[in-house]
Amino acid sequence: MKYFSTRDSSNRVSAARAIASGLAPDGGLFVPESVPQLTDSMLAELRKLDYRGRAARIMGMFLDDFTAEELVKYCAAAYSDNFDTPLTAPLNILSDDTAVLELWHGPTCAFKDMALQMLPHLLTASLRKCGEERGVCILVATSGDTGKAALEGFADVDGTKIVVFYPRDGVSDVQKLQMVTQSGDNVLVSAIAGNFDDAQTGVKRIFGDTEFAKELDSRGWFLSSANSINWGRLLPQIVYYVSAYCDLLNAGKIKAGERINFCVPTGNFGNILAGWYAKQMGLPVSRFICASNSNNVLTDFINTGVYNRERPFHCTISPSMDILVSSNLERLLYACCGSDAEVAGYMRSLAESGKYTVSDALRRRIAEDFSAGFCDDDETRAEIADMYAKGYLIDPHTAVAFKVLRDYRERSGDATPTVVVSTASPFKFCDSVLAALGESTGAPGTELIDRLAERTGANPPRPLSNLAGRAVRFTGCIEKEAMRELTSDFLK
Ligand SMILES: *Cc1c(COP(=O)(O)O)cnc(C)c1O
Secondary structure, eight states, X not given: OOEEETTEEEEEEOHHHHHHHSXXXXXXXXXXXXXXXXXXXXXXXXXXXXXXXXXXXXXXXXXXXXXXXXXXXXXXXXXXXXXXXXXSSOEEEOSSSEEEEEOOOSTTSXXXXXXXXXXXXXXXXXXXXXXXXXXXXXXXXXXXXXXXXXXXXXXXXXXXXXXXXXETTTSOHHHHHHHHTXXXXXXXXXXXXXOHHHHHXXXXXXXXXXXXXXXXXXXXXXXXXXXXXXXXXXXXXXXXXXXXXXXXXXXXXXXTTOOEEEEEEOSSSHHHHHHHHHHHTTOOXXXXXXXXXXXXXXXXXXXXXXXXXXXXOOOOSSGGGOOSOOTTHHHHHHHHHOOHHHHHHHHHHHHHHSEEEOOHHHHHHHHHHXXXXXXXXXXXXXXXXXXXXXXXXXXXXXXXXXXXXXXXXHHHOOOOOEEEEEOBOGGXXXXXXXXXXTOOOOSOXXXXXXXXXXXXXXXXXXXXXXXXXXXXXXXOXXXXXXXXXXXXXXXO
C-alpha cells in the first residue's frame, strides 16, 4: 500500500518512506491511498488475541513493506512490562451504556505512550528500509506530555538522539520532574526562557535552517520530529479503538456488528482521527463525539463548517488540549472530500487569513460521523468531583470528555453504548484534581501526588510515585536564541 500527501496525490511513496519523512515535501500530511477492510472473520480472530497480537495484525494491514515477524517483535517491545497492566489498554466498563478506555498505563502516564513507545521501532526500521545511513536526531518542543513520552520512547534507541525543549514557566511540577530526571545516554533536555510558542517557533526555525542541515549532514546526522503529523504515530492509535470494541464484545456488552460511539478529549485531532480510520476499516462505530475545553475551535468547526483560529488562547486545566490549530484535521478533510486541490486551498486560506470555510457537502459529510461539544474549567472540576463521588477518579482531560458526553446525551437522546477515551492518569494532573475535590494545592508536585493518594485511597502509578527520589540530570535554562547551538553541540 502506498501513501501520498493531502496536498498532492500524484507522488506516491512506501509506508517506510512516509514514516521516515514525517511531513510530506509540500507541507501536507501523508495518507494511505486506500483503507484496508476489517472483515467479520478478522474481527472474530482479533477478539481472541491480546493487545500486542491485535496491534501487530492491524498495523500490518497498513504496512505491507514490513514483515509480520518485524511487527510482532516491535509490539512485544513496545507493549510489555513498560505498561503497568498486561492488558496495555484496559477497558473499564462502568455501566450498561458507558465504558472507559484507559490509555495511560504506560511509562509516562498519558495516552501518548500508546504511539511513542511504538514510533521509535517503526522509525528506525523505516530508515533502514530507505537505506538511510545517518543518525536521526528527534527535536521536540513540548508543553508537557509529548516531550516526556518521546524521551521514554527514544531513550537508548540505537542510531537516535533526542533533544527536548520545554518552556521554563509553562509546565507543571510533575511534568518538569518527569523530563529533567530522564535517563538514557542519547537524551538532552533543556528549559528555555520563554513560553511554549517560543519553544515551538525555535524548533521550527531549526528545522527550516538549510545551512544547519548541511552541517549536520556532514557529521552524519539529520533532524526529525515525533509529533502526530507522522503516520507512524497515528497508526498505532487505530489499534486501541478496535481493541476496545473486541473487549466490549468479549464482555458480552454488545453483539457482533452492533454500533457504538466514542467520546474523545481532543487537541491536535490525532487521537480521534485514528478512531475514525478504524471506522473506515469497517469497525461498527456510529459517532465520534469530539470533546474540547475552552479552546473550542473544533466545536465551532464541526457545528458550522468554519475553522477560525483568530480567537483568544485560553490556558486551561486540561493543557494538552490547549491548541488552536489541529494539524491532523487536514487528513480528515482530504479523506472526506477526496481533492488535494480543495485541501491545499483551505490550508492556504488558514495560513493567509487564519480561517477557512469548508463546502456544504464537506460539512455535511463530517457531521455524519462527528458531533462536538466543549466545557470550561469550572465544569471540568465539577465533573471530576461528580465522577469521584460515583467511584471513579479521572484527570481533567478525561473529565472534559465525560462532561461533553453528558451534554450530548441530554441534547440528542442518543442511547448508543459509548466508550469514553481516557487520556491521562489523574495523578499526572494531581494539582487540578485535588483542587476539584476541594483540597488545597500549595505544595510541590511530588507532595501533591502523595496527598491525592491519601485523599482518595488510589495508588499512584509507579513512574510518578518514584519521581521524588530520582536524580535531576538536566538543570539548564537557555535563551531561545541558543537552541540551535545547544543542539549542534549535542550532535558533535
Ligand atoms: C495530547 C493529549 C490530548 C490530545 O490528543 P490529540 O491527539 O492531540 O487530540 C488529550 N489528553 C492528553 C492527556 C494528552 O496528552
